Amino acid sequence: MPKVTVDMNLCEYHGQCVFVAPEEFWFDDEDELRYTTEVPENARARVEKAAKACPQLAIKVE
Amino acid sequence: MSDTKSDGKCPFTATSHVDGISLLSAESRACPYAAYSQIRAEDPVHFLPDQNIWMVSRYDDVDFVLSNPEKFTSKEALSSGNAFRDFPEALDILSRSKAIPRQRTLILADPPVQTFHRKVVQRALAPGKTLRAFGPTIEERVNGFIDRFVDAGQFECVSQFSIPLPMALVSMIFDVDEEQVYRMKGWSDNFFAALTGHVAKQTVIDAAVDTLVFEEFVLERMQKARTEGSDCFIGKLLDQPEDEPPLTDAEVINICSQVLVGGNESTINFISNLVHTIATTDGLENRLRENPELIPNFLEESLRHETPLQAMYRITLEPVQIGGVDLPAGAKLMLNFGSANRDETHYVSGEDFDLDRDNRETLHLAFGRGIHACAGQTIARREGMIALKVLLHRLKNLRLADDVQPEPAPLFGVRGFKTLNIAFDVNAT
Numbered sequence: 001m002p003k004v005t006v007d008m009n010l011c012e013y014h015g016q017c018v019f020v021a022p023e024e025f026w027f028d029d030e031d032e033l034r035y036t037t038e039v040p041e042n043a044r045a046r047v048e049k050a051a052k053a054c055p056q057l058a059i060k061v062e
Numbered sequence: 063m064s065d066t067k068s069d070g071k072c073p074f075t076a077t078s079h080v081d082g083i084s085l086l087s088a089e090s091r092a093c094p095y096a097a098y099s100q101i102r103a104e105d106p107v108h109f110l111p112d113q114n115i116w117m118v119s120r121y122d123d124v125d126f127v128l129s130n131p132e133k134f135t136s137k138e139a140l141s142s143g144n145a146f147r148d149f150p151e152a153l154d155i156l157s158r159s160k161a162i163p164r165q166r167t168l169i170l171a172d173p174p175v176q177t178f179h180r181k182v183v184q185r186a187l188a189p190g191k192t193l194r195a196f197g198p199t200i201e202e203r204v205n206g207f208i209d210r211f212v213d214a215g216q217f218e219c220v221s222q223f224s225i226p227l228p229m230a231l232v233s234m235i236f237d238v239d240e241e242q243v244y245r246m247k248g249w250s251d252n253f254f255a256a257l258t259g260h261v262a263k264q265t266v267i268d269a270a271v272d273t274l275v276f277e278e279f280v281l282e283r284m285q286k287a288r289t290e291g292s293d294c295f296i297g298k299l300l301d302q303p304e305d306e307p308p309l310t311d312a313e314v315i316n317i318c319s320q321v322l323v324g325g326n327e328s329t330i331n332f333i334s335n336l337v338h339t340i341a342t343t344d345g346l347e348n349r350l351r352e353n354p355e356l357i358p359n360f361l362e363e364s365l366r367h368e369t370p371l372q373a374m375y376r377i378t379l380e381p382v383q384i385g386g387v388d389l390p391a392g393a394k395l396m397l398n399f400g401s402a403n404r405d406e407t408h409y410v411s412g413e414d415f416d417l418d419r420d421n422r423e424t425l426h427l428a429f430g431r432g433i434h435a436c437a438g439q440t441i442a443r444r445e446g447m448i449a450l451k452v453l454l455h456r457l458k459n460l461r462l463a464d465d466v467q468p469e470p471a472p473l474f475g476v477r478g479f480k481t482l483n484i485a486f487d488v489n490a491t
Contacts, residue, residue: 013190055435
Protein backbone atom coordinates (compact mmCIF):
# COMPACT_ATOMS: atom_id res chain seq x y z
CA MET A 1 0.00 0.00 0.00
CA PRO A 2 1.31 3.48 -0.81
CA LYS A 3 2.78 5.27 2.20
CA VAL A 4 2.16 8.98 2.64
CA THR A 5 4.32 11.33 4.69
CA VAL A 6 4.09 15.07 5.17
CA ASP A 7 7.15 16.99 6.28
CA MET A 8 5.56 19.21 8.92
CA ASN A 9 8.64 21.43 8.95
CA LEU A 10 7.75 22.37 5.39
CA CYS A 11 3.95 22.34 5.63
CA GLU A 12 2.50 25.83 5.64
CA TYR A 13 -1.18 24.89 5.79
CA HIS A 14 -1.93 25.90 2.22
CA GLY A 15 -4.56 23.16 2.25
CA GLN A 16 -4.18 22.19 -1.39
CA CYS A 17 -3.92 18.54 -0.41
CA VAL A 18 -7.22 18.88 1.44
CA PHE A 19 -8.82 20.28 -1.71
CA VAL A 20 -7.39 17.61 -4.00
CA ALA A 21 -7.67 14.56 -1.74
CA PRO A 22 -10.17 15.30 1.04
CA GLU A 23 -10.48 11.65 2.01
CA GLU A 24 -6.78 11.37 2.76
CA PHE A 25 -6.02 14.88 4.06
CA TRP A 26 -8.12 17.04 6.36
CA PHE A 27 -7.90 19.81 8.95
CA ASP A 28 -9.04 18.92 12.45
CA ASP A 29 -10.94 21.15 14.87
CA GLU A 30 -7.73 22.90 15.79
CA ASP A 31 -6.85 23.62 12.14
CA GLU A 32 -4.02 21.10 12.30
CA LEU A 33 -3.35 18.98 9.23
CA ARG A 34 -4.23 15.31 9.57
CA TYR A 35 -3.66 12.65 6.95
CA THR A 36 -3.83 8.96 6.28
CA THR A 37 -0.35 7.46 6.33
CA GLU A 38 -1.24 4.32 4.38
CA VAL A 39 -3.75 4.58 1.58
CA PRO A 40 -5.28 1.88 -0.64
CA GLU A 41 -3.71 1.37 -4.06
CA ASN A 42 -6.74 2.89 -5.78
CA ALA A 43 -6.07 6.18 -3.97
CA ARG A 44 -2.47 6.39 -5.18
CA ALA A 45 -3.21 8.66 -8.14
CA ARG A 46 -5.15 11.05 -5.89
CA VAL A 47 -2.46 11.38 -3.21
CA GLU A 48 0.20 11.78 -5.89
CA LYS A 49 -1.86 14.64 -7.29
CA ALA A 50 -2.03 16.11 -3.81
CA ALA A 51 1.76 15.87 -3.58
CA LYS A 52 2.04 17.73 -6.87
CA ALA A 53 -0.40 20.39 -5.74
CA CYS A 54 1.51 21.10 -2.53
CA PRO A 55 3.23 24.49 -2.89
CA GLN A 56 5.76 23.42 -0.28
CA LEU A 57 6.56 20.07 -1.90
CA ALA A 58 6.07 18.68 1.60
CA ILE A 59 4.22 15.49 0.66
CA LYS A 60 5.97 12.25 -0.24
CA VAL A 61 4.21 9.18 -1.58
CA GLU A 62 6.09 5.89 -1.60
CA MET B 63 -21.84 23.50 -19.81
CA SER B 64 -21.03 26.78 -21.40
CA ASP B 65 -23.26 29.40 -19.96
CA THR B 66 -21.35 32.64 -20.17
CA LYS B 67 -23.61 35.54 -21.05
CA SER B 68 -22.35 37.79 -23.79
CA ASP B 69 -19.96 40.18 -22.11
CA GLY B 70 -18.52 41.78 -25.22
CA LYS B 71 -15.06 40.89 -23.97
CA CYS B 72 -13.51 38.34 -26.21
CA PRO B 73 -13.93 38.31 -29.97
CA PHE B 74 -12.64 34.87 -30.91
CA THR B 75 -10.96 35.02 -34.28
CA ALA B 76 -8.06 33.06 -35.74
CA THR B 77 -5.19 34.59 -37.65
CA SER B 78 -4.32 32.99 -40.97
CA HIS B 79 -0.78 31.91 -40.14
CA VAL B 80 0.84 31.17 -36.81
CA ASP B 81 3.97 33.12 -37.78
CA GLY B 82 1.88 36.26 -38.11
CA ILE B 83 0.82 36.17 -34.45
CA SER B 84 1.90 38.92 -32.11
CA LEU B 85 0.79 38.87 -28.50
CA LEU B 86 1.51 42.59 -28.42
CA SER B 87 -1.08 43.46 -31.07
CA ALA B 88 -4.13 45.42 -29.93
CA GLU B 89 -6.32 42.42 -30.74
CA SER B 90 -4.23 39.93 -28.73
CA ARG B 91 -3.94 42.32 -25.83
CA ALA B 92 -7.71 42.72 -25.74
CA CYS B 93 -8.11 38.94 -25.84
CA PRO B 94 -5.17 36.55 -26.31
CA TYR B 95 -7.06 33.26 -26.31
CA ALA B 96 -7.51 32.90 -30.09
CA ALA B 97 -3.77 33.41 -30.54
CA TYR B 98 -2.98 30.90 -27.77
CA SER B 99 -5.29 28.32 -29.26
CA GLN B 100 -3.72 28.66 -32.69
CA ILE B 101 -0.21 28.39 -31.25
CA ARG B 102 -1.16 25.27 -29.27
CA ALA B 103 -2.60 23.68 -32.39
CA GLU B 104 0.06 24.58 -34.94
CA ASP B 105 3.34 25.20 -33.13
CA PRO B 106 3.09 24.49 -29.37
CA VAL B 107 6.58 25.79 -28.58
CA HIS B 108 6.48 28.87 -30.72
CA PHE B 109 9.04 31.59 -31.28
CA LEU B 110 7.56 35.09 -31.07
CA PRO B 111 9.99 37.29 -33.00
CA ASP B 112 8.67 40.62 -31.74
CA GLN B 113 9.32 39.58 -28.14
CA ASN B 114 12.37 37.47 -28.96
CA ILE B 115 10.93 34.71 -26.84
CA TRP B 116 9.71 31.12 -27.08
CA MET B 117 6.14 30.75 -25.92
CA VAL B 118 5.51 27.40 -24.21
CA SER B 119 1.78 26.92 -24.71
CA ARG B 120 0.87 23.39 -23.66
CA TYR B 121 0.12 22.20 -20.14
CA ASP B 122 2.59 19.29 -20.10
CA ASP B 123 5.42 21.41 -21.48
CA VAL B 124 4.85 24.20 -18.96
CA ASP B 125 4.69 21.57 -16.21
CA PHE B 126 7.97 20.07 -17.48
CA VAL B 127 9.79 23.40 -17.27
CA LEU B 128 8.38 24.21 -13.82
CA SER B 129 9.36 20.76 -12.56
CA ASN B 130 12.99 20.93 -13.76
CA PRO B 131 14.45 24.09 -12.22
CA GLU B 132 18.01 22.80 -12.70
CA LYS B 133 17.59 23.16 -16.48
CA PHE B 134 15.92 26.58 -16.48
CA THR B 135 16.97 29.65 -14.56
CA SER B 136 14.30 31.84 -13.00
CA LYS B 137 16.43 34.98 -12.72
CA GLU B 138 14.29 36.92 -15.20
CA ALA B 139 11.06 35.19 -14.22
CA LEU B 140 8.95 38.30 -13.98
CA SER B 141 9.72 40.05 -17.22
CA SER B 142 9.84 39.35 -20.89
CA GLY B 143 12.54 41.98 -21.00
CA ASN B 144 13.96 44.33 -18.42
CA ALA B 145 12.38 47.72 -18.80
CA PHE B 146 15.13 49.48 -16.82
CA ARG B 147 17.85 48.20 -19.11
CA ASP B 148 16.42 50.14 -22.06
CA PHE B 149 16.33 53.50 -20.26
CA PRO B 150 19.66 55.09 -19.22
CA GLU B 151 17.83 57.74 -17.17
CA ALA B 152 16.20 55.03 -15.08
CA LEU B 153 19.52 53.20 -14.66
CA ASP B 154 21.12 56.45 -13.54
CA ILE B 155 18.48 56.88 -10.83
CA LEU B 156 18.91 53.26 -9.72
CA SER B 157 22.68 53.74 -9.42
CA ARG B 158 22.00 55.97 -6.40
CA SER B 159 20.52 53.00 -4.56
CA LYS B 160 21.84 52.19 -1.11
CA ALA B 161 21.26 48.52 -1.72
CA ILE B 162 23.97 47.86 -4.28
CA PRO B 163 24.82 45.26 -5.32
CA ARG B 164 21.17 44.46 -5.83
CA GLN B 165 20.26 41.02 -4.71
CA ARG B 166 18.03 38.61 -6.55
CA THR B 167 15.78 36.62 -4.23
CA LEU B 168 12.89 34.18 -4.43
CA ILE B 169 11.36 34.01 -7.91
CA LEU B 170 14.34 35.94 -9.30
CA ALA B 171 16.83 33.44 -7.89
CA ASP B 172 17.68 29.76 -8.29
CA PRO B 173 18.51 27.08 -5.71
CA PRO B 174 20.29 26.95 -3.33
CA VAL B 175 19.90 30.71 -2.69
CA GLN B 176 16.21 30.59 -3.58
CA THR B 177 15.66 27.63 -1.25
CA PHE B 178 16.95 29.66 1.66
CA HIS B 179 14.90 32.76 0.78
CA ARG B 180 11.80 30.67 0.37
CA LYS B 181 12.28 29.23 3.84
CA VAL B 182 12.70 32.57 5.58
CA VAL B 183 9.76 34.08 3.70
CA GLN B 184 7.45 31.20 4.51
CA ARG B 185 8.42 31.53 8.15
CA ALA B 186 7.74 35.26 8.18
CA LEU B 187 4.62 35.17 6.04
CA ALA B 188 3.24 32.04 7.75
CA PRO B 189 0.05 31.90 5.67
CA GLY B 190 -1.83 29.63 8.07
CA LYS B 191 -1.07 31.73 11.12
CA THR B 192 -1.52 35.02 9.25
CA LEU B 193 -4.99 34.04 8.08
CA ARG B 194 -6.05 32.82 11.49
CA ALA B 195 -4.94 36.14 12.93
CA PHE B 196 -6.29 38.47 10.24
CA GLY B 197 -9.21 36.58 8.66
CA PRO B 198 -11.99 37.89 10.93
CA THR B 199 -10.72 41.47 10.69
CA ILE B 200 -10.59 41.23 6.88
CA GLU B 201 -14.19 40.06 6.81
CA GLU B 202 -15.19 43.02 8.94
CA ARG B 203 -13.32 45.38 6.64
CA VAL B 204 -14.99 43.89 3.54
CA ASN B 205 -18.37 44.53 5.13
CA GLY B 206 -17.21 48.09 5.67
CA PHE B 207 -16.37 48.50 1.95
CA ILE B 208 -19.86 47.33 1.02
CA ASP B 209 -21.48 49.65 3.59
CA ARG B 210 -20.15 52.56 1.57
CA PHE B 211 -22.11 51.71 -1.59
CA VAL B 212 -24.85 49.37 -0.42
CA ASP B 213 -27.57 52.00 -0.93
CA ALA B 214 -26.33 53.15 -4.33
CA GLY B 215 -27.35 50.09 -6.37
CA GLN B 216 -24.08 50.27 -8.23
CA PHE B 217 -20.34 50.23 -7.54
CA GLU B 218 -17.06 50.36 -9.35
CA CYS B 219 -15.71 46.98 -8.34
CA VAL B 220 -11.99 47.56 -8.88
CA SER B 221 -11.57 50.75 -6.83
CA GLN B 222 -14.31 50.08 -4.27
CA PHE B 223 -13.84 46.37 -3.68
CA SER B 224 -11.01 44.52 -5.45
CA ILE B 225 -8.27 46.97 -4.47
CA PRO B 226 -9.29 47.75 -0.86
CA LEU B 227 -9.45 44.07 0.11
CA PRO B 228 -5.84 43.00 -0.54
CA MET B 229 -4.70 46.46 0.60
CA ALA B 230 -6.30 45.78 3.97
CA LEU B 231 -4.29 42.56 4.21
CA VAL B 232 -1.05 44.14 3.01
CA SER B 233 -1.46 46.89 5.60
CA MET B 234 -1.78 44.26 8.32
CA ILE B 235 1.17 42.22 7.04
CA PHE B 236 3.47 45.26 6.93
CA ASP B 237 1.76 46.93 9.91
CA VAL B 238 1.17 50.26 8.15
CA ASP B 239 -1.84 52.59 8.07
CA GLU B 240 -4.20 53.11 5.15
CA GLU B 241 -2.45 56.17 3.82
CA GLN B 242 0.90 54.37 3.77
CA VAL B 243 -0.51 51.22 2.19
CA TYR B 244 -1.89 53.20 -0.75
CA ARG B 245 1.47 54.91 -1.16
CA MET B 246 2.98 51.42 -1.27
CA LYS B 247 0.41 50.38 -3.84
CA GLY B 248 1.51 53.29 -6.03
CA TRP B 249 5.10 52.03 -5.85
CA SER B 250 4.00 48.49 -6.53
CA ASP B 251 1.97 49.55 -9.59
CA ASN B 252 5.00 51.24 -11.08
CA PHE B 253 7.36 48.35 -10.27
CA PHE B 254 4.96 45.92 -11.85
CA ALA B 255 4.36 48.03 -14.95
CA ALA B 256 8.11 48.42 -15.48
CA LEU B 257 8.57 44.67 -15.02
CA THR B 258 5.94 43.68 -17.56
CA GLY B 259 7.59 46.00 -20.06
CA HIS B 260 6.00 47.57 -23.13
CA VAL B 261 5.11 50.69 -21.11
CA ALA B 262 5.83 54.41 -21.42
CA LYS B 263 9.27 55.77 -20.54
CA GLN B 264 7.85 57.93 -17.76
CA THR B 265 6.42 54.84 -16.03
CA VAL B 266 9.88 53.23 -16.02
CA ILE B 267 11.46 56.39 -14.60
CA ASP B 268 8.74 56.61 -11.95
CA ALA B 269 9.44 53.00 -11.08
CA ALA B 270 13.15 53.77 -10.66
CA VAL B 271 12.38 56.72 -8.37
CA ASP B 272 9.91 54.62 -6.39
CA THR B 273 12.50 51.86 -6.06
CA LEU B 274 14.69 54.25 -4.05
CA VAL B 275 11.75 55.52 -1.96
CA PHE B 276 10.76 51.92 -1.27
CA GLU B 277 14.32 51.08 -0.20
CA GLU B 278 14.23 53.95 2.30
CA PHE B 279 10.94 52.69 3.63
CA VAL B 280 12.24 49.14 4.11
CA LEU B 281 15.56 50.28 5.62
CA GLU B 282 13.73 52.52 8.08
CA ARG B 283 11.43 49.67 9.11
CA MET B 284 14.43 47.35 9.47
CA GLN B 285 16.14 49.89 11.71
CA LYS B 286 13.02 50.20 13.83
CA ALA B 287 12.60 46.43 14.02
CA ARG B 288 16.22 46.02 15.12
CA THR B 289 16.07 48.67 17.84
CA GLU B 290 12.49 48.40 19.10
CA GLY B 291 11.50 44.96 17.80
CA SER B 292 8.54 44.54 15.49
CA ASP B 293 5.85 41.99 14.90
CA CYS B 294 5.33 42.92 11.25
CA PHE B 295 6.57 40.95 8.25
CA ILE B 296 9.90 42.79 8.17
CA GLY B 297 10.46 42.20 11.86
CA LYS B 298 9.69 38.52 11.42
CA LEU B 299 12.07 38.29 8.45
CA LEU B 300 14.88 39.65 10.60
CA ASP B 301 14.09 37.33 13.46
CA GLN B 302 16.40 34.57 12.23
CA PRO B 303 17.81 31.63 14.17
CA GLU B 304 21.51 31.94 14.97
CA ASP B 305 22.65 29.15 12.68
CA GLU B 306 21.29 30.99 9.63
CA PRO B 307 23.28 33.51 7.60
CA PRO B 308 21.65 36.89 8.30
CA LEU B 309 19.81 38.43 5.35
CA THR B 310 21.54 41.42 3.79
CA ASP B 311 19.73 44.75 3.45
CA ALA B 312 19.51 44.21 -0.30
CA GLU B 313 17.95 40.79 0.20
CA VAL B 314 15.34 42.12 2.62
CA ILE B 315 14.49 44.93 0.19
CA ASN B 316 14.10 42.57 -2.75
CA ILE B 317 12.02 40.10 -0.74
CA CYS B 318 9.74 42.87 0.49
CA SER B 319 9.20 44.24 -3.00
CA GLN B 320 8.21 40.79 -4.26
CA VAL B 321 5.82 40.26 -1.36
CA LEU B 322 4.33 43.71 -1.93
CA VAL B 323 3.81 43.26 -5.68
CA GLY B 324 2.73 39.64 -5.27
CA GLY B 325 0.26 40.63 -2.57
CA ASN B 326 -1.65 43.07 -4.66
CA GLU B 327 -1.78 43.19 -8.48
CA SER B 328 -2.75 39.58 -9.17
CA THR B 329 -5.12 39.35 -6.20
CA ILE B 330 -6.91 42.51 -7.31
CA ASN B 331 -7.49 41.04 -10.76
CA PHE B 332 -8.48 37.68 -9.29
CA ILE B 333 -11.23 39.33 -7.23
CA SER B 334 -12.44 41.42 -10.17
CA ASN B 335 -12.56 38.32 -12.38
CA LEU B 336 -14.67 36.47 -9.80
CA VAL B 337 -17.16 39.33 -9.61
CA HIS B 338 -17.22 39.74 -13.40
CA THR B 339 -17.96 36.04 -13.93
CA ILE B 340 -20.81 36.14 -11.43
CA ALA B 341 -22.21 39.27 -13.05
CA THR B 342 -22.10 37.77 -16.55
CA THR B 343 -23.04 34.12 -16.02
CA ASP B 344 -26.72 33.17 -15.84
CA GLY B 345 -27.72 31.48 -12.63
CA LEU B 346 -24.22 31.42 -11.14
CA GLU B 347 -24.94 33.91 -8.35
CA ASN B 348 -27.90 31.97 -7.00
CA ARG B 349 -26.16 28.64 -7.37
CA LEU B 350 -23.21 29.84 -5.31
CA ARG B 351 -25.45 31.44 -2.71
CA GLU B 352 -27.52 28.29 -2.34
CA ASN B 353 -24.52 25.95 -2.53
CA PRO B 354 -21.61 27.69 -0.82
CA GLU B 355 -19.67 24.40 -0.91
CA LEU B 356 -19.19 25.10 -4.64
CA ILE B 357 -17.21 28.26 -3.92
CA PRO B 358 -13.76 26.60 -3.58
CA ASN B 359 -14.15 25.01 -7.01
CA PHE B 360 -15.45 28.31 -8.39
CA LEU B 361 -12.24 29.98 -7.22
CA GLU B 362 -10.16 27.32 -8.98
CA GLU B 363 -12.22 27.45 -12.17
CA SER B 364 -11.89 31.23 -12.28
CA LEU B 365 -8.12 31.00 -11.76
CA ARG B 366 -7.94 28.45 -14.55
CA HIS B 367 -10.24 30.20 -17.00
CA GLU B 368 -9.07 33.78 -16.45
CA THR B 369 -5.59 33.39 -15.01
CA PRO B 370 -4.75 36.83 -13.57
CA LEU B 371 -1.03 36.59 -14.25
CA GLN B 372 -0.87 34.90 -17.64
CA ALA B 373 2.81 34.08 -17.85
CA MET B 374 6.17 33.82 -16.15
CA TYR B 375 9.55 33.48 -17.75
CA ARG B 376 12.59 31.21 -17.67
CA ILE B 377 15.90 30.95 -19.54
CA THR B 378 17.38 27.62 -20.64
CA LEU B 379 20.67 26.81 -18.90
CA GLU B 380 21.61 24.04 -21.32
CA PRO B 381 20.44 22.75 -24.71
CA VAL B 382 17.09 21.15 -24.02
CA GLN B 383 14.13 19.65 -25.84
CA ILE B 384 10.65 20.91 -24.99
CA GLY B 385 7.63 19.39 -26.68
CA GLY B 386 9.88 17.95 -29.38
CA VAL B 387 11.54 21.28 -30.15
CA ASP B 388 15.31 21.60 -29.67
CA LEU B 389 16.29 24.80 -27.89
CA PRO B 390 19.83 26.08 -27.31
CA ALA B 391 21.17 27.25 -23.94
CA GLY B 392 20.21 30.86 -23.24
CA ALA B 393 16.77 30.68 -24.89
CA LYS B 394 14.17 32.85 -23.21
CA LEU B 395 10.87 31.08 -22.48
CA MET B 396 7.43 32.47 -21.79
CA LEU B 397 5.60 29.88 -19.70
CA ASN B 398 2.08 30.71 -20.71
CA PHE B 399 -0.15 29.61 -17.83
CA GLY B 400 -3.18 31.24 -19.46
CA SER B 401 -2.74 29.01 -22.51
CA ALA B 402 -1.79 25.85 -20.57
CA ASN B 403 -4.87 26.29 -18.40
CA ARG B 404 -7.10 25.97 -21.48
CA ASP B 405 -5.07 23.25 -23.22
CA GLU B 406 -7.48 20.88 -24.99
CA THR B 407 -5.20 17.92 -24.29
CA HIS B 408 -5.91 18.45 -20.59
CA TYR B 409 -9.32 20.06 -20.47
CA VAL B 410 -12.64 19.25 -22.13
CA SER B 411 -13.92 22.54 -23.58
CA GLY B 412 -11.10 24.38 -21.89
CA GLU B 413 -12.14 27.70 -23.40
CA ASP B 414 -15.43 27.58 -21.48
CA PHE B 415 -16.08 28.56 -17.89
CA ASP B 416 -17.74 25.60 -16.21
CA LEU B 417 -18.56 25.57 -12.51
CA ASP B 418 -19.05 21.80 -12.69
CA ARG B 419 -15.57 21.10 -13.98
CA ASP B 420 -13.65 19.04 -11.42
CA ASN B 421 -10.53 21.13 -10.89
CA ARG B 422 -9.07 18.49 -8.60
CA GLU B 423 -8.62 16.26 -11.63
CA THR B 424 -6.40 18.61 -13.59
CA LEU B 425 -4.73 21.14 -11.35
CA HIS B 426 -4.40 24.50 -13.05
CA LEU B 427 -1.09 26.32 -13.23
CA ALA B 428 -2.30 29.79 -12.25
CA PHE B 429 0.07 29.87 -9.27
CA GLY B 430 2.86 28.05 -11.05
CA ARG B 431 4.11 24.77 -9.60
CA GLY B 432 7.20 23.31 -7.97
CA ILE B 433 9.86 25.23 -6.09
CA HIS B 434 8.66 28.67 -7.22
CA ALA B 435 4.93 28.07 -6.72
CA CYS B 436 3.24 31.21 -5.42
CA ALA B 437 4.00 31.58 -1.71
CA GLY B 438 0.87 33.65 -1.16
CA GLN B 439 -1.62 31.42 -2.93
CA THR B 440 -3.42 30.38 0.23
CA ILE B 441 -3.78 33.98 1.26
CA ALA B 442 -5.10 34.89 -2.22
CA ARG B 443 -7.63 32.06 -2.12
CA ARG B 444 -8.82 33.12 1.32
CA GLU B 445 -9.21 36.69 0.12
CA GLY B 446 -11.33 35.44 -2.78
CA MET B 447 -13.35 33.31 -0.38
CA ILE B 448 -14.04 36.17 2.02
CA ALA B 449 -14.87 38.52 -0.87
CA LEU B 450 -17.49 36.11 -2.23
CA LYS B 451 -18.93 35.16 1.13
CA VAL B 452 -19.63 38.77 2.05
CA LEU B 453 -20.66 39.87 -1.45
CA LEU B 454 -23.17 37.04 -1.91
CA HIS B 455 -24.56 37.67 1.54
CA ARG B 456 -25.01 41.41 1.13
CA LEU B 457 -25.78 42.07 -2.56
CA LYS B 458 -28.30 40.49 -4.90
CA ASN B 459 -28.69 40.26 -8.66
CA LEU B 460 -25.18 41.40 -9.51
CA ARG B 461 -24.86 42.42 -13.17
CA LEU B 462 -22.84 44.69 -15.39
CA ALA B 463 -24.02 48.28 -15.08
CA ASP B 464 -25.86 49.34 -18.24
CA ASP B 465 -24.18 52.63 -18.83
CA VAL B 466 -20.45 51.79 -18.56
CA GLN B 467 -18.57 48.96 -20.25
CA PRO B 468 -15.87 47.15 -18.25
CA GLU B 469 -12.39 48.27 -19.13
CA PRO B 470 -9.80 45.46 -19.24
CA ALA B 471 -6.50 45.64 -17.35
CA PRO B 472 -4.06 47.48 -19.60
CA LEU B 473 -0.77 45.71 -18.85
CA PHE B 474 0.66 42.96 -21.03
CA GLY B 475 0.09 39.47 -19.66
CA VAL B 476 -2.53 40.49 -17.12
CA ARG B 477 -6.17 39.37 -17.21
CA GLY B 478 -8.43 41.51 -15.11
CA PHE B 479 -10.01 44.91 -15.12
CA LYS B 480 -9.10 48.53 -14.86
CA THR B 481 -12.72 49.42 -14.22
CA LEU B 482 -15.71 47.16 -13.69
CA ASN B 483 -19.04 48.82 -12.95
CA ILE B 484 -21.50 46.47 -11.30
CA ALA B 485 -25.19 47.07 -10.58
CA PHE B 486 -27.32 45.23 -8.00
CA ASP B 487 -30.82 45.34 -6.49
CA VAL B 488 -31.07 47.83 -3.67
CA ASN B 489 -34.36 46.80 -2.09
CA ALA B 490 -33.19 43.20 -1.85
CA THR B 491 -30.42 43.97 0.60
